[in-house]
Amino acid sequence: MVDSVRNPEKSTTAPHDVVIVGGGLAGGLIALALHRHAPDCRFVVIEAGRRFGGHHRWSWFETDIRPKARSLMDGFDVNGWDEGYDINFPGLGRTLPTAYRSLASAEFHAKLMAELPAERVMLETRAAALDAGGVTLADGARIAARRVIDCRPFKSSQALSGGWQVFLGQQLRCDTPHGLTRPVIMDASVDQLAPHGNGAAYRFVYVLPLSPTDVFIEDTYYADQPKMDAGVLRGRVAEYAHRQGWTGEIVDSEAGILPVISGGDFDAALAEVAIPGVALAGARGGFSHPLTSYTLPFAVDNALAIAHLIAKAPDLSGSELAAFCHRRAKRHWRATAYYRMLSRMLFEAAEPDKRVVVFEHFYALQGKLVERFYAGRSTWPDRLRILTGKPPVAIPRAIRALFSSGKPLNMETPA
Structure with missing residues (x-):
């Protein structure tokens, strides 16, 4: 059962201060930040689905979120591992000390429903059109707003280039304790030539021990095309569990295809989705890590920045908020240029079945460097260190990739 749909009055004479369209990670966190830090703001969040967050699991390293911003995640039922995490490659196995966190969308939804006032939430409500003055719903109702934030x-x-991260994960409730105490962020000791409906690709298995008997196993590929053979991936998860000696019942499952952006014309890509006077946030607005596709740390930063701005400047116009978010997106794009270059190296300089060597080379580096990489805060010495030493790819191919514009992101609808 899901919570009853909350539908505040759909036609008001006084416009809302903010309407958030999309109750995924970005939209939900903006709503929470406004509730906590801009208490006078009259906002509403519109979500087409039956619950916030859809059906996902978001994970991050504790150090990905700046210390002053971590309080936004207070109160969420988060899985956490303070003893670090493991990685496994054909020629390398390590335990790194960074604490790791993971949040399931069911817990995300439960927390938002418990904390946000009922009149601030509209579930199972589809937005048909957005503009600077509000939102028109699919049923024709109109919600007027001084500011609109698009978090779809x-x-x-085609203006962007790169590849795709294709994944399918299942939560296994084991018959006996599985014995894991730390996450396995990448187990790339698995077959790199395994068929999966997408050609050759860099493959790894991601494992989270959620309880003494529950373990989340995800089969992941960095692939050239946004295609998935879910049956094959489910078989690979089952095969991995069998090799570990784990038997039991599958109690949950999720799958997805995420962009791994290596370059392109960011202004042109934003222009395709931008609506005059409407602010863009979330992955739609370009706020993700180009190589890992992590979004949560950037969603936290954006939510707090927007809430603090509105609390400080309650008369801020919708166009001014849109310009504020656009400037943040442009800064993020510039700040992550290095990671897009590494994405080009991965997809264009390394043969698909040899991409594992690139990641093995990276994970042999110093732990703090790895921390800063995931947080998107690599220093210049970090960047040089990643590119020095014995090259994991052929130098001529690396040079071509360095100056390449990348492969256009395929517009084909993922299977």
Whole structure:
């Protein structure tokens, strides 16, 4: 059962201060930040689905979120591992000390429903059109707003280039304790030539021990095309569990295809989704890590920045908020240029079945460097260190990739 749909009055004479369209990670966190830090703001969040967050699991390293911003995640029922995490490659196995966190969308939804006032939430409500003055719903109702924030899902674009992260995960409730105490962020000791309906690709298995008997196993590929053979991936998860000696019942499952952006014309891509006077946030607005596709740390930063701005400047116009978010997106794009270059190296300089060597080379580096990489805060010495030493790819191919514009993100609808 899901919570009853909350529908505040759909036609008001006084416009809302903010309407958030999309109750995924970005939209939900903006709503929470406004509730906590801009208490006088009259906002509403509109979500087409039956619950916030859809059906996902978001994970991050504790150090990905700046210390002053971590309080936004207070109160969420988060899985956490303070003893670090493991990685496994054909020629390398390590335990790194960074604490790791993971949040399931069911817990995300439960927390938002418990904390947000009922009149601030509209579930199972589809937005048909957005503009600077509000939102028109699919049933024709109109919600007037002084500011509108578009947090709908990422839309692929021929203006962007890169590849895809294809994944399917299942939560196994084991018959006996599985014995894991730490996450396995990458187990790339698995077959790199395994068929999966997408050609050769860099493959790894991601494992989270959620309880003494529950373990989340995800089969992941960095692939050239946004295609998935879910049956094959489910078989790979079952095979991995069998090799570990784990038997039991599958109690949950999720799958997805995320962009791994290596370059492109960011202004053109934004122009394809931008609406005059409407602010863009979330992955749709370009706020993700280009190589890992992590979004939560950037969603936290954006939510707090927007809430603090509105609390400080309650008369801020919708166009001014849109310009504020646009400037943040442009800064983020510039700040992550290095990671897009590494994405080009991965997809264009390394043969698909040899991409594992690139990641093995990276994970042999110093732990703090790895921390800063995931947080998107690599220093210049970090960047040089990643590119020095014995090259994991052929130098001529690396040079071509360095100056390449990348492969356009395929507009084909993922299977």
